[in-house]
Amino acid sequence: MSKVLIFGHQNPDTDAITSAISFSYLQNELGHNTEAVAFGKPTEETQYALDYFETKAPRTVTSVSSETDQVMLVDHNEAQQSAPDIDKVKVLAVVDHHRIANFATADPLYYRAEPVGCTQTIIWKMFKENDIDVPKNIAGLMLSAIISDTLLLQSPTSTTEDEKAAHALADIAEVDLNSYGKDLLKAGTNTKNKTASQILNDDAKNFPMGESTVRIGQVNVVDVDEVLARKMELLREMQDQSQASNYDLFMLVITNVLENDSVALVYGDKTELVKQAFNKDIVEDTVLLEGVVSRKKQVVPPLTKQFEQE
Amino acid sequence: MSKVLIFGHQNPDTDAITSAISFSYLQNELGHNTEAVAFGKPTEETQYALDYFETKAPRTVTSVSSETDQVMLVDHNEAQQSAPDIDKVKVLAVVDHHRIANFATADPLYYRAEPVGCTQTIIWKMFKENDIDVPKNIAGLMLSAIISDTLLLQSPTSTTEDEKAAHALADIAEVDLNSYGKDLLKAGTNTKNKTASQILNDDAKNFPMGESTVRIGQVNVVDVDEVLARKMELLREMQDQSQASNYDLFMLVITNVLENDSVALVYGDKTELVKQAFNKDIVEDTVLLEGVVSRKKQVVPPLTKQFEQE
Numbered sequence: 001m002s003k004v005l006i007f008g009h010q011n012p013d014t015d016a017i018t019s020a021i022s023f024s025y026l027q028n029e030l031g032h033n034t035e036a037v038a039f040g041k042p043t044e045e046t047q048y049a050l051d052y053f054e055t056k057a058p059r060t061v062t063s064v065s066s067e068t069d070q071v072m073l074v075d076h077n078e079a080q081q082s083a084p085d086i087d088k089v090k091v092l093a094v095v096d097h098h099r100i101a102n103f104a105t106a107d108p109l110y111y112r113a114e115p116v117g118c119t120q121t122i123i124w125k126m127f128k129e130n131d132i133d134v135p136k137n138i139a140g141l142m143l144s145a146i147i148s149d150t151l152l153l154q155s156p157t158s159t160t161e162d163e164k165a166a167h168a169l170a171d172i173a174e175v176d177l178n179s180y181g182k183d184l185l186k187a188g189t190n191t192k193n194k195t196a197s198q199i200l201n202d203d204a205k206n207f208p209m210g211e212s213t214v215r216i217g218q219v220n221v222v223d224v225d226e227v228l229a230r231k232m233e234l235l236r237e238m239q240d241q242s243q244a245s246n247y248d249l250f251m252l253v254i255t256n257v258l259e260n261d262s263v264a265l266v267y268g269d270k271t272e273l274v275k276q277a278f279n280k281d282i283v284e285d286t287v288l289l290e291g292v293v294s295r296k297k298q299v300v301p302p303l304t305k306q307f308e309q310e
Numbered sequence: 311m312s313k314v315l316i317f318g319h320q321n322p323d324t325d326a327i328t329s330a331i332s333f334s335y336l337q338n339e340l341g342h343n344t345e346a347v348a349f350g351k352p353t354e355e356t357q358y359a360l361d362y363f364e365t366k367a368p369r370t371v372t373s374v375s376s377e378t379d380q381v382m383l384v385d386h387n388e389a390q391q392s393a394p395d396i397d398k399v400k401v402l403a404v405v406d407h408h409r410i411a412n413f414a415t416a417d418p419l420y421y422r423a424e425p426v427g428c429t430q431t432i433i434w435k436m437f438k439e440n441d442i443d444v445p446k447n448i449a450g451l452m453l454s455a456i457i458s459d460t461l462l463l464q465s466p467t468s469t470t471e472d473e474k475a476a477h478a479l480a481d482i483a484e485v486d487l488n489s490y491g492k493d494l495l496k497a498g499t500n501t502k503n504k505t506a507s508q509i510l511n512d513d514a515k516n517f518p519m520g521e522s523t524v525r526i527g528q529v530n531v532v533d534v535d536e537v538l539a540r541k542m543e544l545l546r547e548m549q550d551q552s553q554a555s556n557y558d559l560f561m562l563v564i565t566n567v568l569e570n571d572s573v574a575l576v577y578g579d580k581t582e583l584v585k586q587a588f589n590k591d592i593v594e595d596t597v598l599l600e601g602v603v604s605r606k607k608q609v610v611p612p613l614t615k616q617f618e619q620e
Contacts, residue, residue, distance in 0.1 A: 099418055104411040106614050108606065111410060113421035129439060296418065304416050 002068040004034040004092060007061070007083065008119075009076035012038050013203050014046045014148040014188075018141040019074035019119040020058055022134075023095060026123065027072070029132050034072065037061045039083065043202055045188025045220075049144035052180075053137040053173070065089050075119040077103040080206050095122055098296060102208065117162040118149035124165040140173035144184055151220075151257050152181040157294045185257045189221045196230060196237040200252055207300060209307035212248035212270060215241070216303075218295050220257045227254045228286070231265065235285060238267035249274070251303075255293050262289040264299075270307070277306040312378040314344040314402060317371070317393065318429075319386035322348050323513050324356040324458040324498075328451040329384035329429040330368055332444075333405060336433065337382070339442050344382065347371045349393065353512055355498025355530075359454035362490075363447040363483070375399050385429040387413040390516050405432055408606060412518065427472040428459035434475040450483035454494055461530075461567050462491040467604045495567045499531045506540060506547040510562055517610060519617035522558035522580060525551070528605050530567045537564050538596070541575065545595060548577035559584070561613075565603050572599040574609075580617070587616040 006024045008016025020036035027034045036058040042050060050057055064071055065088035072093040079086055079102045093110040094103075097119050114122050120142040127134050134142065146166045150158035153166060170177040191199055204217035221227055227234075238250040249268040256262070264287045266274050271282055280287045292298045316334045318326025330346035337344045346368040352360060360367055374381055375398035382403040389396055389412045403420040404413075407429050424432050430452040437444050444452065456476045460468035463476060480487040501509055514527035531537055537544075548560040559578040566572070574597045576584050581592055590597045602608045 097418055099415045100410070100421060101414040103413075105409045106611055108407055108409055108425040109423060110425060111421055111423035113419065115418040115420060301416055 002070065004032060004070045004072060005037050005061075005064050005068050006034050006072045006074060007037045007039060007058075007064070008074050009081040009205065010039040011202060011204055012040045012046070013043065013075075014049060015119050015145040016075045017042055017046050017058060018049065018145045019095065019123060021055065022120060022123050022127075022138050022142050023072065023074050025135070025138055026127055026130070026132060030130060035059070037064070043188060044190055045148060045184060046144075048184055048187035049141055052184075053140035053144075055137050055141060074123075077101075077113075079103065080208070095119055095126070097122065099300075114161075116159045117153075117155060117157040118146040118165075120145040120169075121159075121162045121165040124169065125161075134169070134172055136173055139169045140175065143169040143173050143175070143177070143180075147177075147181040147184050148188070151255075151260065151293055152178070152185060154260055155293045155297075157297045185220065186222065189257060191219060191221060191227055196233045197241075199227060199230075200234060200237055200241070200250075205295075206247075207304070209304045210310055212307055212310075213246060214249045214251065214270075214303065214307070215245070215247045216251045216253065216295055216299060218253040218255060220255050222256065222258055224254050224256055224263050228263065228265075231285065234265060235267055238265075242268055251299075253289070253292070253295055253299060257293075260291065260293050262292045263287070264289055273303065273306045273310065277302040312380065314342060314380045314382060315347050315371070315374050315378050316344050316382040316384060317347045317349060317368075317374070318384045319391040319515065320349040321511060321514055322350045322356070323353065323385075324359060325429050325455040326385045327352055327356050327368060328359065328455045329405065329433060331365065332430060332433050332437075332448050332452050333382065333384050335445070335448055336437055336440070336442060340440060345369070347374070353498060354500060355458060355494060356454075358494055358497035359451055362494075363450035363454075365447050365451060384433075387411075387423075389413065390518070405429055405436070407432065409610075424471075425469075427463075427465060427468040428456040428475075430455040430459075430479075431469075431472045431475040434479065435471075444479070444482055446483055449479045450485065453479040453483050453485070453487070453490075457487075457491040457494050458498070461565075461570065461603055462488070462495060464570055465603045465607075467607045495530065496532065499567060501529060501531060501537055506543045507551075509537060509540075510544065510547055510551070510560075515605075516557075517614070519614045520620055522617055522620075523556060524559045524561065524580075524613065524617070525555070525557045526561045526563065526605055526609060528563040528565060530565050532566065532568055534564050534566055534573050538573065538575075541595065544575060545577055548575075552578055561609075563599070563602070563605055563609060567603075570601065570603050572602045573597070574599055583613065583616045583620065587612040 006020045024034045024036040038058040042057050063085045064083045065085040071089045096113045200217045207214045249270040252265040254263045316330045334344045334346040348368040352367050373395045374393045375395040381399050406423045510527045517524045559580040562575040564573045
């Protein structure tokens with residue numbers, strides 16, 4: 001039987017990359033033959049964590065069905081965020097913390113989703129349920145994903161379960177949660193060396209909403225103006241990509257990870273729906289989203305509602 | 311906040327009814343305010359278990375959105391098997407052991423599916439994970455569902471996890487697994503007092519396959535000929551219901567629970583696909599399915615494959 005490949009979503013963030021690593025370790029300990037792979041290279045933030053905990057990045061792939069017929073998904077379930085050939089393989093398991101959409105199987109499977117801040121919090125529970133020890137380096141990577149997804153436990157997506165997992169994993173990894181956390185978040189906020197396309201797409205996902213396709217990117221910064229200074233360049237790139245891929249709306253959420261606020265840059269025929277969803281005026285292509293840091297919890301649900309009412 | 315309603319699929323079987331009861335008990339112990347309800351009356355088998363363990367059947371409902379805006383689903387996820395107004399309420403949690411299809415949410419949720427024989431086996435694990443004791447009567451109902459879904463651990467859907475749960479629950483319920491199990495299964499095999507419509511629909515589900523809608527009923531018997539003696543009556547009823555509801559195929563799987571074989575009675579425009587799916591001839595509207603006892607594992611997957619190739 002071919003090796004089972006385990007992977008997170010395209011444009012992998014720290015949770016997508018490291019959950020593949022930790023879940024593959026867990027599955028192999030349970031007697032399965034799996035390998036973590038990734039649909040993209042690590043971001044600077046993820047690379048910081050991999051370097052700190054001396055772990056190799058998963059092998060990068062662009063498809064899976066040529067080398068296996070069985071896969072496990074972490075940190076995503078929606079087909080358009082997954083392997084381009086996901087319909088040609090059998091999904092044995094999913095561990096995720098997102099809404100369920102555009103996902104269907106012919107057979108029963110293992111599916112574990114919980115409304116927590118990070119996939120690694122669920123995987124941490126599975127380690128405990130199966131009575132398997134987490135190695136120090138993997139604990140550090142799991143912790144890094146929780147810090148990344150919950151902005152050091154400050155995001156509204158963060159739950160008491162994420163807190164419990166983060167503290168336990170910090171102990172195993174032998175790091176100070178707060179000082180390591182701030183260093184990790186800062187490592188992911190460097191936009192100066194990034195192209196406009198990288199800023200837009202490094203952490204972007206497509207969401208079918210009503211009859212429309214909405215692309216939402218998010219970038220973490222310590223200074224929002226550093227990104228907004230490149231607004232015209234970003235809007236031109238958003239226009240090109242929207243035309244090429246038929247997006248009805250392209251939204252870039254620029255999040256200040258120290259102040260926990262965001263500004264969204266918006267492009268497309270449907271920007272009026274952003275105005276309605278957040279009850280905010282669009283001023284020079286931007287919308288101020290006070291207190292908004294979570295795409296999943298604070299951006300996607302109100303936008304989806306607005307598109308479905310349209 | 312309104313009470314959270316917990317329910318299994320329409321045409322509830324023993325797992326659907328009793329999983330609502332046990333999961334509601336667990337959720338209430340965890341501090342939530344829930345009530346088990348059901349989309350139909352208990353079958354004779356389920357009533358036998360409820361009587362034996364002196365537990366009231368859940369309240370029967372025909373819709374949910376008039377009394378709550380939040381629900382939890384057990385033993386199903388597909389919209390067409392659920393509350394008719396499922397799109398008007400928020401699904402907080404799902405515990406299930408079937409394929410995932412026709413299911414989507416706007417928000418993250420708790421979803422727990424495992425490829426085991428019975429939903430109660432998963433709920434049993436959740437009791438243990440949360441360190442909550444199962445009361446004797448609820449243990450008896452959980453055991454009854456496992457016996458029912460796995461035909462006393464003989465079905466190919468039965469796993470070592472179902473076995474472990476069944477033995478542990480039999481201890482708590484203070485019954486002998488085998489003798490109670492046979493009595494329970496026999497209680498569900500009385501077809502003499504049933505109308506043709508009851509035989510067809512008491513445990514029937516609709517499955518969208520490719521572009522078609524397939525309805526598959528299953529009835530457990532100790533004598534297949536008792537049901538086949540009423541073939542003309544059953545075929546007339548299948549014809550009426552197929553015309554009324556636009557089924558492309560109606561299949562009744564008649565399963566001998568003592569011998570673990572089935573005979574399927576088939577009606578509709580697409581019976582040719584049954585022949586191809588199982589590589590068996592259709593003789594006088596029936597197909598002999600040797601060793602087949604599981605609709606989910608042995609009937610739906612090959613049929614789905616055939617309809618999708620069409």
